Amino acid sequence: GYRSRAAFKLIELDDRFRLIRKGARVLDLGAAPGGWTQVAVERAGAGGTVVGVDILPAAPVPGATLLQGDLTDAEVAQRAIAALGGRADLVLSDMAPNTVGHAATDHLRIVALAEAAMELALAVLAPGGAFVCKVFQGGSERGMLATLKRHFASVRHAKPPASRKESAETYVVATGFRPGGA
Ligand code: SAM
16 A cells, blocks of 8 residues: 555556656655655655655655655755665655745745755756656746746646645656756
8 A cells, every 4th residue: 555645646647647667766755654755665666766855754665765864955855866776767755844834935935945946856857857846836937937847848837636636736747858958
């Protein structure tokens, strides 16, 4: 069984966009409790490499490397890159900050996390790679979208059926990474 209901969101996104190739190197940001990591390990298969990062501890996922730390900490990002052993084919971010209930503050934190995930993706992806990132509608991701469109052949939004309708979360799915931009 999967550790999180969230696992089904990645299954649906992957069924639709064919993101997780056999043998892929996958970086999973905001991995705890490990549902997406489980799906990534299953689908990347024995030749794949899956590295998860989260501030929170998570029980080991066989076949994956889980690192505990804050992704916005450069040292943690470096450890994740080292554990991957090469450029990533896919960077996933299901990260969500702990909200404080103050709308403007929460909003800034959400945008900052998504941007941190994007910056890391731009730094570690192999040409042709893909990036999937949780964003929130009403989020001021315009700057982020412009950057993604420069660096990826295709940028789409998708709300998987397993994501609750009343939730503002949605996912940006960017494929066909071009390191130098368009
Ligand atoms: N995809 C996961 C799964 O299927 O089990 C669920 C992820 S949960 C919705 C979001 C996670 O993002 C939380 O576990 C949280 O600790 C993590 N997170 C938030 N900010 C983070 C940061 N700065 N660095 C690393 N992880 C972070």
